[in-house]
Amino acid sequence: MKPIQETFLELDWEDADEARQARDARAEELQAQGLVCVLENLYNAVDGRQVFMVIATEAEKIDVRRTQDSNRGDSREGSKSRALVPRRKGKSVAEPEIR
Helix, strand or coil: CCCEEEEEEHHHCCCHHHHHHHHHHHHHHHHHCCEEEEEEEEECCCCCCEEEEEEEEECCCCCHHHHHHHHCCCHHHHHHHHHCCCCCCCCCCCCCCCC
16 A cells, blocks of 8 residues: 555645644544554745645564574574674773873
């Protein structure tokens, strides 16, 4: 399913708060249908008015088998992955010198 994108222009409502509330209400409707919503607050570069957007997509399906396999890794793999993380020697935060 393609993402659903809906725009709520300040110009189409009494004021910006009303447009934002309409966008938020629509996002709640979409979330009730099981969609994941991202809300954006933008500005129209031409007239400076606010533009409110909701972008709704289907939730990603989690492969349970893959999740179980990644949690089941043996201890050598765990230590191996930690060994790949770079570590700094010495102080982790630079401290000012006092003379």
